[in-house]
Amino acid sequence: MIALVDLFSLAAIGAGVFFFFAGTVGLLRFPDSLTRLHALAKADNLGLGLVALGLLPRADTALAALKLIVIWALVLLSGASTAQLIGRALRRGRK
Amino acid sequence: MMAPDPTTPGGSLLVLAILLPCAGIILSFVLGGRNAERVALGLTPFGFALACAIAFHVASAGKPVVYALGGLAPPLGIALRADGVSAVMLVAAAVILTAASFYARAKFATPEGAPESRIALTFWIMLQAIWAALTIIFVGGDLFNLYVALELLTFAAVPLVCIDGRPETLAAALRYLLFALFGSISYLLGVALFYGAYGTLDIPLLAQKVQSTPIVWMAAALMTGGLLAKTALFPLHLWLPPAHANAPAAASAVLSGLVVKGSFFLTLRLWFYVLPALPAAGAANILGALGSAAIIVGSVLALRQARLKLLIAYSTVAQIGYLFLVFPLAMGAHVWSDIGWSAGVMQILAHAFAKAAMFLSAGLLAEALGHDQIARLGGAARALPMTFLTLGLGGLSLMGLPPSGGFSAKWLMLQASVASGQWVWTLPVLAGGLLAAGYVYRILTPALSEGDIVLKAPPKRSREAIALGLALIALALGFAPQGFFDLLEIGRPLAAGTLR
Amino acid sequence: MSPWVLAGLVGAALVGLGLYGLILHPHPLRKLLAFNLIGSGVFLVFGIVARRGAAAGFSFDPIPQAMVITGIVVAFAASALAVALILRLHAESGRVTLDPEAWTKPDDGAAKS
Amino acid sequence: MSVLPFLDVALALLIVGLAVWTIAARVLFASVVGYVAYGLLLALVWVRLYAPDVALTEAAVGSGVTGVLLITAGKRLGAARAGEAGPAPGLAQKLFAGALALLVAGALAAVILILPDPAPSLAPQAAAAADGPGAGLGNPITAVLISYRSFDTMLEKVVLILAVLGVWSVGADKAWGAAPAPLGQRNPYGASVFLAQMLAPVGAVIGVHIFWVGADAPGGAFQGGALLAAMWMIAMMARITEPPRIDARRLRLALVAGPAVFLIAGLAGPLMAGSFFAFPHAFAKPIILFIEAFMLLSIAVALPALVAGPPSGRSE
Amino acid sequence: MNEPLLAAAGLIILTVAIGLIRILRGPDDVDRLMAVQLLGTGGIAALLLTAYATGVPGVDDVALGLALLAAFATMAFVNLLETDDDETELGETEP
Incomplete structure (x- = not known):
């Protein structure tokens, strides 16, 4: 039973690492700021989300689990909003 | 426990x-x-x-x-x-x-x-x-508590420098701030090393424990370096003249008379109270040599200034140099080190009062004349006799002429140099006195000469009296009784944590 | 190599780098950044001192750690004051140079007291 | 063979690399961004040094609020010409600075390697004192800050007041009393407003939570206050609220609340526990939490005030 | 089970570190800022992973703080971009 939980953790965290990797590649390889923004916004949110998901079964207390979820939610919110802010700013004046 | x-x-x-x-x-x-x-x-x-x-x-x-x-x-x-x-x-x-x-x-x-x-x-x-x-x-x-105090001093002093808001004062304040921040952080690094080595920052407890190890030397070097930057000892003096010369007179008096003495006081605390057990003759001689260089360089630069307040500020650079002669002259437990110690403290006090008095007078003068160009002071002494009396009396103490606190300090320094066989320190003391005479006469000669002066507004008597009072204290220090010097010895460790 | 040794070496490197930048950069904001590097290097030294002092059931000595917290806040306050001065200097004169020579005008003798 | 050492080494190399970038970057703003990234990583190092309290402070103050301060300054000065700050340093100067920096760094590294073993520590005394005049607090760092070294902490709050006044005093004479310039643009983006509306309440709860657990777990007035300060700044950036006028009595009261309450409690020490800055053992914890609550307020107000800058003539 | 967590943390740090090349390369300030944003998210993930692996108390609160501040720098930056358009309001204190 324990092993199954571990397996789930590993799978989720591994997938998370992959998304971080993908995000970085996008940030480096994509041709212009807007596409790079696209890569970043999708990838790092999913990456962190999967890591948090993988850690969730390992949380000792409900509060610890709640913190994981809140952290993810906060980053998701920030990521989405800043992506929009940067996107608008980019469209308005190339800077 | x-x-x-x-x-x-x-x-x-x-x-x-x-x-x-x-x-x-x-x-x-x-x-x-x-x-x-x-x-x-x-x-x-x-x-x-x-x-x-x-x-x-x-x-x-x-x-x-x-x-x-x-x-x-x-x-x-x-x-x-x-x-x-x-x-x-x-x-x-x-x-x-x-x-x-x-x-x-x-x-x-x-x-x-x-x-x-x-x-x-x-x-x-x-x-x-x-x-x-x-x-x-x-x-x-406590060394960390003293760090917080150093920062308090920085945050208080910097805004005073640029209080009138002109760009050149802002630049001077910024320079001062950067020097001061470097000084505090360097001091703080030394504090970290002391704590890492001995687990305490209390001065007497540290004094009992310190030994001549690389850690202690490194900590001492870092703290001293930081404090020197804050005290504006040559060659770290560049920030001082513009900062002190541009502040309002009352602030200049406090900055030059007292604030630089704060970091100097901590340098004294470090070497004489935390590290009395260290064989520090080499370090003391380095500090003495830097002090000597400061005396000469500061005085020569003071001689070349066109503005009175800048001249007085460069004179501070020189007078700070004297303070550092206390390290070779009072280090260790000798018959002569008491004399050196008294000389150092007397120099702090005499300079504090004399310099405060001179900056306050320079402020009055600038307000009355609308400028402080030395070349255009002709006849000013007759128009402002009390202000120039104060400048003259302060100058007397800077030169080290009797009777004044400056004379006592320099006389004691000469005595300690001779008694300890460190003749070399007599040279900067005497040369500095001559150069000081030079720059004080540079102020007084044009002022005493004939000339037409138009006062924008005569200074208030009470303000002139305040400046004069400080100058008179600088003079009166020359008559300090023996009891005063005994007081200075209370609580001064002689070596290896022994309290007198 | 234990983590604290590594952190200590990083701290030393940061102090060195910051010192280099502080001396060399003419721009005051760059000097401020360099100062902040020195600051964090110094705090790291406190950090390893604290970590090494683990004893009596504590995994660190709380006194140096508390000092770092005080230090970080003071360093921020210093940065804020410096930034305010730099921005004001820039707004007033369009320049940010610290060179005193640059500020000596052909002296008209109008000294402010 | 554990992975941890590799993690540590990677972190160390990254931090030094970013520090080098901060110093070496040609463009001012690139250097500033490098520094912000550096601050983030530093928080991880503090966790590795078993210092979550410091990590939180570093994340919030050292990286977060300082980052905003520097980015603002860097962006405003970025347009300035490169050479205007003064001539580029010559080779001799570079060699001198390099030699000095190497000397100091090398000597420091050598000295750190020979720190005494076992290390001296006040941890046992702090533990013993927790039952005595100390606090009975689970978080020893809060105990140090508010009890054993309370004097330092109070003075540091006074330093903050001076810093705020110093920043204000840089402003123009005729603007005195007015509010600092707004932190955000005139018509903030919808996304900004949305973000601030979502983030600020959650952040306020988290800030107070971190303050509250600070008595017994990592956290406290500094960390909680810094987070609250960040939330207030976010709200000001979205123009949900504006920087207050600097002559507002309420603002000034909030700024001095921490040091004032601390000072009064310290002065009352002789009546309560026989010594200045001593707290009676039975009531130590509530008294400390009471003082901390006001410190939280002062920090939450002081940090944004420091970033917002001097009063501006425009906002009458 | 702790070693894989640490390994994942190390991988994430390395990945986002490579992304930092964007700070060096730019070309725009926005690109630099995106790299920092990625570093922030990756840092939170690595922090959570090490926290669960090493069991140092209070680390999830650090991650919470970082998550809360994820959008902070970007927001300040985007705000400043607009000052190019309406200098009048956000100018210096002097007329």
Whole structure:
């Protein structure tokens, strides 16, 4: 039973690492700021989300689990909003 | 486990002396407007009284007054400790700060019913902050607590430099800030190493433990380097002249007379109280050599200045140099090191009073004439006799002519050099005196010459009297009785943590 | 190599780098950044001192750690004051140079007291 | 063989690399961004040094609020010409600075390697004192800050007041009393407003939570206050609220609340527990939490005030 | 089970570190800022992973703080971009 939980953790965290990797590649390889923004916004949110998901079964207390979820939610919110802010700013004046 | 509480009778005075200006800062900030000035001026007599009471306690007990905050003995708690030198410095600071406060009313007073102004609020609060910071520096017994005090001093002094808001003063303040920040962080790194080596930052406890190890030398070097930058010892003096010459006169007097002495005082604390056990003759000679260079370079540059306030500021660079001769002249436990010690403290005091008096006079002069160009002072002495009397008397002390505190200091330095066989230090002392004579005459000669001078407004008598009073104190120091020098020895460790 | 040794070496490197930048950069904001590097290097030294002092059931000595917290706040306050000065200097004069020579005007003798 | 050492080494190399970039970057703003990234990584190092309290402070103050301060300054000065700050340093100067920096760094590294073993520590005394005049707090760092070294902490709050006044005093005479310039643009983006509306309440709860657990777990007035300060700044950036006038009595009261309450409690020490800055053992914890609550307020107000800058003539 | 967590943390740090090349390369300030944003998210993930692996108390609160501040720098930056358009309001204190 324990092993199954571990397996789930590993799978989720591994997938998370992959998304971080993908995000970085996008940030480096994509041709212009807007596409790079696209890569970043999708990838790092999913990456962190999967890591948090993988850690969730390992949380000792409900509060610890709640913190994981809140952290993810906060980053998701920030990521989405800043992506929009940067996107608008980019469209308005190339800077 | 817990050490006994080392608090002595009168110890609570130390806490009150620090908390009084802190409370003043808080009250001034909240009440604002004219109240800031009222609070600052209203607290000066109490601050002065507390300083005198502490000095009285130290002198009558013949040993340091101590207070352990929170009833917790060091190393866990913080102790405050006033010895003979602290007591003298507290009183001197109280006198100069009080004088500067009353002198500054003419410029920084808020008229009845007027709204709060930027310069007034800043000036009165920062003046109290300088008082608080210096008090902690003089009585602090814990190296980290002293770091906080150093920062307090920086944050108080920098805005005073640029209080008039001109770009050149902003640049000077910024330079000063960067030097001061470098100084504090370097000091703090030394503190970290001391803690890492001995697990305490209490000065007497450290003094018992320190040994001549690389860690201790590194810590000492870092702290000294930082403090030198703050004290503006040559070659780290570049920030001082523009900063001190551009501040308003009352602030310049406090900055030049007292604030640089704060970091110098900590240098003394470090070498004579924390590290008396170290074989530091080499370090002392380096400091003495830098001091000598400062005397020569500062004096020569003072000779070349066209503006009176810049001349006085460069003279500070030179006079700071003298202070550092105390390291070779008072190091170790010798017959002559007592003389060297007395000389050093006397130089701090004489310069503090003389320089404060001169900056205040220079301020009066600039207000009366509308400029402070030395070349255009012709006839000014007849128009402003009292101001020039003050400048002359202050100059007397800077030159080291009798009877004055400056004379005592330099005479004692010569004595200590001769008695210790370190003849080489007599050269900068004598050369510095000659050069000082040069720059003081540069002020007085044109002023005493014939010339037509138009006064924009005659200075107020009371302000002239304040400056003159400080100059007279600098003179009176030359007549200090033996009891005064005995006071300076109270609580001074001789070597390896032995208390006198 | 234990983590604290590594952190200590990083701290030393940061102090060195910051010192280099502080001396060399003419721009005051760059000097401020360099100062902040020195600051964090110094705090790291406190950090390893604290970590090494683990004893009596504590995994660190709380006193140096508390000092770092005080230090970080003071360093921020210093940065804020410096930034305010730099921005004001820039707004007033359009320049940010610290060179005192640059500020000596052909002296008209109009000294402010 | 554990992975941890590799993690540590990677972190160390990254930090030094970013520090080098901060110093070496040609463009001012690139250097500033490098520094912000550096601050983030530093928080991880503090966790590795078993210092979550410091990590939180570093994340919030050292990286977060400082980052905003520097980015603002860097962006405003970025347009300035490169050479205007002064001539580029010559080779001799570079060699001198390099040699000095190497000397100091090398000596420091050598000295750190020979720190005494076993290390001296006040941890046992702090533990013993927790039952005595100390606090009975689970978080020893809070105990140090508010009890054993309370004097330092109070003075540091006074330093903050001076810093705020110093920043204000840089402003123009005629602007005195007015509010600092707004932190955000005139018509903030919808996304900004949305973000601030979502983030600020959650952040306020988290800030107070971190303050509250600070008595017994990592956290406290500094960390909680810094987070609250950041939330207030976010709200000001979205123009949900504006920087207050600097002559507002309430603002000034909030700024001095921490040091004032601390000072009064310290002065009352002799009546309560026989010594200045001592707290009676039975009531130590509530008194400390009471003082901390006001410190939280002062920090939460002081940090944004420091970033917002001097009063501006425009906002009358 | 702790070693894989640490390994994942190390991988994430390395990945986002490579992304930092964007700070060096730019070309725009926005690109630099995106790299910092990625570093922030990756830092939170690595922090959570090490926290669960090493069991140092209080680390999840650090991650919470970082998550809360994820959008902070970017928001300040985007705000400043607009000042190019309306200098009048956000100019210096001087007329």
